Amino acid sequence: MLLYDSAVSGNCYKVRLLLSMQGIPFERREVDVVERSDRMELLGELNPALRVPTLVLDDGEPLAESNAILCYLAEGTELLPAERLARARVLQWLFFEQYSHEPYIAVVRFWVMFSATPPTATEIEARRAGGYGALDAMERHLSGRTFLVGERFTIADIALYAYTHVAHEGGFEMSGYGAIERWLRRVDGQPGHIPITA
Amino acid sequence: MLLYDSAVSGNCYKVRLLLSMQGIPFERREVDVVERSDRMELLGELNPALRVPTLVLDDGEPLAESNAILCYLAEGTELLPAERLARARVLQWLFFEQYSHEPYIAVVRFWVMFSATPPTATEIEARRAGGYGALDAMERHLSGRTFLVGERFTIADIALYAYTHVAHEGGFEMSGYGAIERWLRRVDGQPGHIPITA
Structure with missing residues (x-):
């Protein structure tokens, strides 16, 4: 398989x-991920959204959107439950991640760490507030749970871990999120875990 | 089933x-969807993101995120292919919708049609540019295709149809999008179709 990748992207890290x-x-x-002028040439035939990650399978078929790629790769394994409601709840968290978490936590981290033209401090702070909303939702859910869905490690945990475990790089203060911190350590300990820098 | 719903939300309409x-x-x-102060009381036990749609199944189990609900309801039917790559491509479009389409096209429509405190015209125009990017991606993909995935009507079409067919309400000029317009008419014609106002 060929992964169109970015070393700094949490979506690719997933x-x-x-x-x-x-x-x-x-x-x-x-x-x-900063200079994007070659995206149509590079990804135009592979991904309508012209984003990374884009995965090209061994038979040449392209697949895009980080969380759809997770579902494809996890199909038929314990990381994506076969049972209908558990599967839908994994998807619920994957959509939560892309709608309510990534646009705040990942975007603020990108602005702070990598952007050549970040917005004003006021705009960053406003965006950061949305990220705390996502963290609050995760903290409520993870209090008294070991993993996001069905008390088992799934791709929902991989998807949410990717940007949550580097949220501090975007200036998020994590000390009030005990249930999240304990969950992050459980994901760290999964067999085959690699750091985002690997 | 009980649907926590909003008559004006395309996500609920899906x-x-x-x-x-x-x-x-x-x-x-x-x-x-404008006055949201009762959300924790109403949805706190049902949906970590405190959003609509939230579906409560007949056995009382809650399920959230519009596109996860579509997957749950379509499981085992032709609307969600069982074949692994086709299924992942349906998911690819569902994630595209929530990340690259809805935050622009739905949000601009909400600002223009329903918000009591919309942002400035400059901010609306900047957001609208992102929506045209999503429409351009759809137009490229639908040119020469009948539906988004596998030449069959699936929940990917339902998800993208919801806000695309009312994009004009957000001031999007649709006359240049012939492939999208022909696809919208094909979705209109599906058995059981109802308008967003139903």
Whole structure:
């Protein structure tokens, strides 16, 4: 498999982390996430959204959107339950991640750490408030639970872990989130875990 | 089933449209999408994101996130393919919808049509540009195709139809999107179709 990748992207890290846990070898092609002028040439035939990660399967078929790639790779394994409601709840958290979490926590981290033209401090602070909303929702849910769905480690945990475990890089103060911190340590301990820098 | 619903929300309309196509009866409970102070009381036990739609199944189990609800309801039917890659491609479009389409097209429509405190015209125009990016991606993909995935009507079409067919209400000029317009008419013609106002 060939992964159009970015070393700094949590969305790409989700895919690398799952592939590592599954022991699946893959090639990486680094794509610039700041200078994007070559995106149509690079990804136009592969991904309508022109984003990374984009995965090209061994038979040449492309697949895009980090959380759809997780579902594809986890299909038929314990990381994506077969039971209908549990499966839908995994998807619930994957959609939560892309709608209510990533646009705040990942975007603020990108602005703070990587952007050449970040917005004003006021705009960053306003966006950060949305991120705390997502963290509050996770903290409420994880209090008294070991993992997000069905007390088992699933791709919902991989998807939410990717940007939550580096939220501090975007200036998020994590000391009040005890249930999240304990959950992060449980994900750290999963066999095949690799750091985002790997 | 009980649907925590909003008559003006395209995300809720997705669920009503699919339930209508499937002939499944359900109750609706209208939730205010402008005045949100009662959300924790209303949805705190049901949906970590405190959003509509939230569906409560007949056995009392809650399920949230519009596109996760679509997957749950369509499981085992032709609207969600069983084949692994086709299923992942349906999910790819569902995640595209929530990340690259809804935050622009739905949000601009909400600001223009329903918000008591919309942002400035400059901010609306900047957000609208992101919506045209999503429409351009759909137009490229739908040119020469009848539906989004596998030349069959699936929940990917339901999810993207919901806000695309009312994009003009947010001031989007649709006359340049011929492939999208022809696809919208194909979705209009599906058995059990109901309008967003139903």
